[in-house]
Amino acid sequence: MTFVMDQSLLYSKKSLFLILLVVSVFSVNGQTFATNIISEDEVDNSANAIDGNLSTSATVRASTGIALGIGAYAGHLEVEFPSTLPSNTTSYVKLDTEEDLLPLLLGGSLGGLLSDIVGVLLIGNQEFTVSIKNNAGTVMEESSGNANPFATDMLRVVTNVDNDYFLAIAPDSDYNRVRLTNSIGSLIGLNNTRELNLFGAFHGPDPALCGTPTYTSFDGSGLTLDLLNLGAGVTNPHLAIDGDLGTSSLIGLGVLGVAASIEQTVYFDTLSEAGENFYIRLGVDPELVQAGVLNNIEAIVQNGSQAPFFTENISSLLNVDLLGLLQGGEIVTIPLDPGAPADRVTLRLSSLLNISLDQNLNLFEIYRAPAMPELNPDSQDVSICDGSTVDLTATTSVGNQLRWYDAETGGNLLATINSGEAYTTPVLNTDTTYYVAAVEVGCPEESPRVPVTVSVVDIPTASDITIIGDENPICSSNDVVLIPTSDVEGSYSWYFDANATNEITDGQVVGSVTYNIDPDDGTLTINGLNQAGSPYSYYVRITEATAGCENAPGDLQVASVVIVDSGASVNIVSAPIITLDNLIDFFLGTPTYAVTGSVTGDANVGDVITLTINGQTYNGVLDANLDFDIDVDGSDLALDPDAAIEVFINGGLCTLTGDIDIDIPVLIVDDLLQIFCASDNPTLLDLEVDSNISLFDSLDSVVELDLGTPLVDGEVYFAGILGVPISVLARVGITVNIINPPTPTTTSSTQTFCASDEPTVGDLQVNEPNVVFYDSPNGGQELDPSTTLVDGMNYYGAIRDSDGCESTTRLQVAVTVDDGGPITLTGQTEEACLNGEEYTYTTETGKQMYSWTVTGGSIVAGGTATDDFVTVTWNSLQDTSISVIYENPAGCNPVETFQLDVAVINCVLGEEFCLRVYNEFSPNNDGFNDFFEIECIENYANSIQVFSRNGNKVFETVDYQNNWDGIANVNGILNKGEHLPSGTYYYVINIPELSRNLVGWIQLAR
Secondary structure, three states: HHHHHHHHHHHHHHHHHHHHHHHHHHHHEEEOOEEEEEEEOOOOOOOHHHHHOOOOOEEEEEEEOOOOEEEEEEEEEEEEEEEEOOOOOEEEEEEEEEEOOOHOOOOOOHHHHHHHHHHHOOOOOOOEEEEOOOOOOEEEEEEEOOOOOOOEEOOOEOOOOOOOOOEEOOOOOEEEEEEEEEOOOOOOOOOOEEEEEEEEEEEEOOHHHHHOOOOEEEEEEEHHHHHOOOOOOOOHHHHHHOOOOOEEEEEEEEEEOOOOEEEEEEEEEEEOHHHHHHHEEEEEEEHHHHOOHHHHHEEEEOOOOOOEEEEEHHHHOOHHHHHHHHHHOOOOOEEOOOOOOOOOOEEEEEEEOOOOOOOEEEEEEEEEEEOOEEEEEEHEEEEEEEEEEOOOOEEEOOOOOEEEEOOOOOOOOOEEEEEEEEEEEEOOOOOOEEEEEEEEEOOOOOOOOEEEEEEOOOOOOOHHHEEEEOOOEEEEEOOEEEEEEOOOEEEEEEOOOOOOOOOOOOOEEEOOOEEOOOOOOOEEEEEOOHHHHHHHEEEEEEEEEOOOOOOOOOOOEEEOOOOOOOOOEEEEEOEEEEEEEHHHHHHHHEEEEEEEEEEEEEEOOOOEEEEEEOOEEEEEEEEOOOOEEEEEEHHHHOOOOOOEEEEEEEEEEEEEEEEOOEEEEOOOOOOOOEEEHHHHOOOOHOOOOOOEEEEEOOOOOOOOOOOOOOOOOOEEEEEEEOOOOOOHHHHHHEEEEEEOOOOOOOOOOOEEHHHHHOOOOHOOOOOOOOOEEEEEOOOOEEEOEEEOOOOEEEEEEEEEEOOOEEOOOOOEEEEEOOOOOHHHHHHHOOEEEOOOOOOEOOOOOOEEEEEEEEEEEEEEEEEEOOOEEEEEOOOOOOOOOEEEEEEOOOOOOOOOEEEOOOOOOOOOOOHOOOOEOOEEEEOOOOOOOOOOOEEHHHHHHOOOEEEEEOOEEEEEEEEEOEEEEEOOOOOOOOOOOOOOOOOEEEEEEEHHHHHHEEEEEEOOOO
16 A cells, blocks of 8 residues: 555656646746756645745655654755756745754854854754756755855855845856755754745846845854854844835944954845946944044945955045045945946955944945936036026936935925936025936936035125225326226126116227226226216126126116316325235234325325225325325235225326235245155154244145144145135145155064174164164164174164165064073093993084094094094093084084093992993893893992983982883983883992992893
C-alpha cells in the first residue's frame, strides 16, 4: 500500500511539472516571474511559487524524524525563469522561515553577532541553502548555517517597507534557476519540523514604484557584540524606503573608541537614467557636524553586485546652504549624480575616534528623481515693478515635467508645465517666492524644489528725486550744472517735457546750446543758455536698477533754471588733501573737515559761496581776500559719487559756478604676497600692514578677524579700515604662502649604532638633505651634528629649507648604541694542574673570526678562527692566561679583548690514588656503560658537580657512588628530572682527604 501511494504522489508531481513547462513568460506589473518548477521534494502547494502572486506561497518542509535516522528529511524547491538572466542582473525571491532568521540575516556580516544578541543559533535550528544555477550548473551557493552568510553584494537578505523579506540575487555569471533547500541543524531535538515559505522569484521593475527604492539591508565592520548591545546597528531600516520624508531609520555606532562602520543600502528595481539624481535625505546632530562627522559619512553607488563606481563623503556633496542647515540641526536633502546607471545606494557611517558623543544619523529617505530644474538666466534674481506679473522659466530633462509651488514643502501646486514653458505669476505687490520641482510623468517622486524669489520694487515718483543747481539765477557765462540725487538706486534720464516724450541725449546740440550728461551720476551740464529764453524747465526721471521701474509720465521731477545775461566769471583754487587718518575720522571719529580755497575773477567780498557735496549743501562767505573756509561733513566728501565739489558763488544778480576735485586716498600694502614658515605658527598679527589697518576674510565682511587667528596657506586676507565703507576705501587682498617642508623620512625609525664607531647626530640616517635634529618633538634644543648619540634616546628631525622654514611635524628616530656586549670566557681558572689535565674554555657561540691567545699553555683542541672554545694543557706556573676576541655578524664588535688569568699549580693526579675518571658514558638503558664511572670514588669522601659547556650546573651530589645516569638533579637550563642531551660536559670532583679537585670533561652519548 505504501508503495502505491508513493507512486501516485510521484505521478501527480510529474504531471504538474509537465504542465508548468509549457507555461509562457508570466509578467505582472512589468515584473517577470519564474514560471517553471524544475525540481521539488517535501513541498506543499508548489504552484504558489510560480503564480506571480506574492501573497501566496509554497511550503518547503524539513524534519528531524521520530528517531535517530528514522523519518528525517530536508525539502527543496527549484524554480526557473522563462529566459536566462545576464550576469549582474538583480532578481528577488520572497521567502519566510519558521525560525526568526531573516531579520538577523538582514544585517549581512553582522548576522552572527545579531543572533547572539537575541539568543537564536543560526546553526543548529532551522537552516536553508540558496543555490543559484544556470541550467544544471551551480553558479553560486550560500547557506544560513555558514559563518556570516549572505554578506556579499551578489547575495543578500533584504526587506521591503512592509518588513517582508527577500533574497537579492546578482551573481557575476548568467543564471536562470533558483533552488531553496530547507533543513534542520544538529542541535534541535527529534520529532521537530520546520517550514520555509517561497512566495515567488522575479526580476524587473514595478512601474508603480517609479523612483522609490523597493528594498533595503544593512551591514557593518569592526563591531563587537558589546557594541551592538550598546546600540550600534540600524534601527527601523524600512522607514528609509517608505516614501515618507518625515520618518527615518537610525544608523548608529553609539559611543565608541575603535575604528568601526555601519551602513544601510537601498535597492531600486531599475537602473537610473541620464538626467536622474539620487537624493539622500538625512539629519545629523549639530555637535557631530561640528566634530567633523560629515567627512566620515560616505555615499556609495553601484550597479548590482559590481564594484562601487562612486564613493564620496557627504561633506563634498554639500553646498553652503545645505551645510548651514545641518549645522543648525535641520533635515536636508542632498542631491547625488553618480554619472552612470546604478540601482544601489549605500550610506556608510565610520566612527570618529576620541569623542564622547553618540555617533548616529537619521536616514529619512533615499529616492530617485529627475535632477533639480535649471532656471533660465532671466528667472534668477528676478525684480519686477509693483503691480506687474513676470514669466518664470526653468528646464528639466526631456520627457519630464515641472511643478510650480507656493511653498518649499507642502503648499499649493500652482501649475504643471513642460520643460522650457513659462509660468506666469499673478499681479504682485509684495516680494514673493515660488518653488519649482522636476518630476517624471506619472511618478510621485520629484526633485527638491528650487526657490525663485521675485522682488517687487516700488515705482519711483517725482518726490524721490532732488535736483541741485537751480536754486539761484545763473550767469549766462557759466555752465548750468543740474545734479540729480535720490535714495533709489538707478540711472537718470533728462527730458524737455513732463511726459518724457522728448529726451535729452548726451552731446545733444540745440541751436547754440549744448547738453552733456554724466553717465556715472546723471549730472546734466548745459552750456549756451541766455536770459532771453529764461526761465528754462528740464525734467528728470530715475530708472530703478533692479527692475527697471521708472517715473510715470507726468510724474517727473522738474528743474526751473533762471538765466541772467552776464560776462562775469570766476576761478576757484582749492585742493583738499584727505589722508587715511582723515577717512578714519570721517567715519569713526570727528567728521568735520574744513574745505578752504580762494576765488579770483568777478567775485566780491561777502559773496555767498555754496558747496554741494554728495547731495548736501554747505554755505560760507568770501572774506576780504576772497578766500573761503567752510566746515563740511567729511563723510560726504568721501561718498560724493563723482569725487567733485560743485561750487556756487551768489554774487548779486547771478550765480557763478565751478568744481573742486576731491582726491580720495587708496590703501597701499607694500607686500601683497607674504611668506611665512608653518613651524613659526604664524597668525594675522604677523602680516606686515600698518597699525591702523584691520584684516577681514572677504572684501565686504563687516567683522574684523582676531589678530590671533592662525594664517592658512593660500588664503587671501583683506586689509581695510573697519567702519570706512569699501565704496570709499577699497580693501587690498594679501595672499599668504605658508611654507611647510615635509616631514623627513628614514629607512628605519629605530637605528642601531656601534659604540666603537663613536656615532654622532650627523650619522642618523634620513632620506632627505638639510635635516636638523632636536631633543624634543616640539620646541627643544637644536642638536649640533657632532653631538654624540646616547643609547636609548629619541631624536627628532625636521627639514629646514633655504628660507629657514622647518617641518611642523618632526621625524622621531629611536637610537640604540651597541657596545658589542661583554665577552665571557668560562673554564677552570684556579688550581689548574701543570702538565696534566686538559682544560676547556668557552665563549659566546655564533660569532666570526675568533682569535685565541694562550700564554703559558698549549692548545690541544679548538682555538681556530671558527671555534668558540679552546682546550688547553698548562705548562707553566706563572703568567698563565687565555684571551679571546671575535667579530659579531649580527651587530657590533666588542670594544676590548677579554683575558682570563689562570692559576696553575703542581697537582697530584687522581690515578695515583686509584682515582680514574672514565670520560664517556651512554645512559640509554642498554645495560652497557649507562653510568658516569670513577674508579675508587667509593673509597673517598667526595662531592661532585657537573656543568654544561656554557657553565650551567646540571648535576651535583656528595659521596658519589657511580650511579649518575645523565638526569639533571638541579633546575637550570633544564628542569630537575629531565634527561640531559648528548654533548660534552665538565666535572669538578672535590676530594677533601687529598685537598684536591679533579677537573675534566666527559662525553654523554645517548
